[in-house]
Amino acid sequence: AQKVTQAQTEISVVEKEDVTLDCVYETRDTTYYLFWYKQPPSGELVFLIRRNSFDEQNEISGRYSWNFQKSTSSFNFTITASQVVDSAVYFCALTPLGGANNLFFGTGTRLTVIP
Amino acid sequence: EAGVVQSPRYKIIEKKQPVAFWCNPISGHNTLYWYLQNLGQGPELLIRYENEEAVDDSQLPKDRFSAERLKGVDSTLKIQPAELGDSAVYLCASSLEGENTEAFFGQGTRLTVV
Numbered sequence: 142a143q144k145v146t147q148a149q150t151e152i153s154v155v156e157k158e159d160v161t162l163d164c165v166y167e168t169r170d171t172t173y174y175l176f177w178y179k180q181p182p183s184g185e186l187v188f189l190i191r192r193n194s195f196d197e198q199n200e201i202s203g204r205y206s207w208n209f210q211k212s213t214s215s216f217n218f219t220i221t222a223s224q225v226v227d228s229a230v231y232f233c234a235l236t237p238l239g240g241a242n243n244l245f246f247g248t249g250t251r252l253t254v255i256p
Numbered sequence: 257e258a259g260v261v262q263s264p265r266y267k268i269i270e271k272k273q274p275v276a277f278w279c280n281p282i283s284g285h286n287t288l289y290w291y292l293q294n295l296g297q298g299p300e301l302l303i304r305y306e307n308e309e310a311v312d313d314s315q316l317p318k319d320r321f322s323a324e325r326l327k328g329v330d331s332t333l334k335i336q337p338a339e340l341g342d343s344a345v346y347l348c349a350s351s352l353e354g355e356n357t358e359a360f361f362g363q364g365t366r367l368t369v370v
Contacts, residue, residue, distance in 0.1 A: 145298075176358070184345065185259070186299070186361035232298050242287065242351050242359045243312060246298025 143168050145235050147247035154223050155255050162218045162250045164233030172238035175209065175216045180230040180249070192216065193238075223254045258282070260362035262348050268368045274336035277365045281329070281350030288325060289359060290316075290333050291347040299347055305331065306353065338369045 144167040154160045166175065177189040190200065192209050200207045204221045220227055230251045234244040261280040269275050281288050286307050291299035302321070304312040307328035316323065320339070325331040335342055345366050349359040 178361075184363040184366075186347065186349075188358045188360065191358055234298070242289070242349075242357065243301050243304060244291075244299070244359065246300070248296065248298050 143170075143173075143235050143237065143245040145233050145245055145247035147231075147233055147250050149250045150248070151251045151253070153253045153255060156225060157222050159219060159221050160223055160252065162220075162231050162233075162252065164216045164218065164247060166214050166216065166233070166235050168235060168237060170237035174236050174238065176234040176236075176244065177207065177216075177218050178232045178234060178246075180232060182229070186232065189218075220252075223252075225254050225256050228252060228254045260348055260350050260360055262346075262362035262365055264365055265363065266366050266368075268370060269338055271340055271369050272337040274334065275338050275367060276332055276334045277346050277348075277367075279331045279333070279348030279362060281331075281348070282360055284352070285350035285360075286328070286353045287351045287357075287359075288331050289349040289351075290323060290331070291349065291361075293345040293347055293364070295344070302333070335367075338367075340369050343367055343369045 146165045173194045175192045178186040180186050206219045208217045230249045232246050232249045234246045236244050263278050288305040290302040293299040303316045303323050305325045308325050323333045345364040347364045349361045351357045351359040
């Protein structure tokens, strides 16, 4: 069984602050993929990153960075110098290798960036 | 390149009426998914197609829900009859075949059953 927990339901930050969104997962599979998606008010889910369980290297893309720690089953997402356009609901998701993109999503974290 | 297109964007129906949602995936994407997103929740998979074959429909409530992807391109999801609890956003996604691909989502259809 797969489970993704995003304990932070809502977060508000002031523009230019850094913010970290937490994601903890449970799976019995030894190999799997982890994802982050952004859902702006328009409704579509925008892909941000995919990370496979073999690769624990942290990743940085512009103002975004991801910290994958297999030992604590966490895949946290940090936005540096937040902007108003970052306001959205962010979902962490998991699919086992061989799961063919059948994504198991967390309940999401609503981020509000206040100007 | 066009993304995943869904229609309608919004639908309001009375309970016990039928409703259908349409999805056109990204060109060349063999795999198509329908997800259900309840308010304040993450999406949950209803059905996955590989070309025209439904390869995973274990989460689809088959007593009232049906889906088809006749020519392996666009797809229709139907509910008959709709119940109040079906009010949600229905998301369609598509991807290329294989493990190392990401799914691209449409904007969804927001269904309200009154």
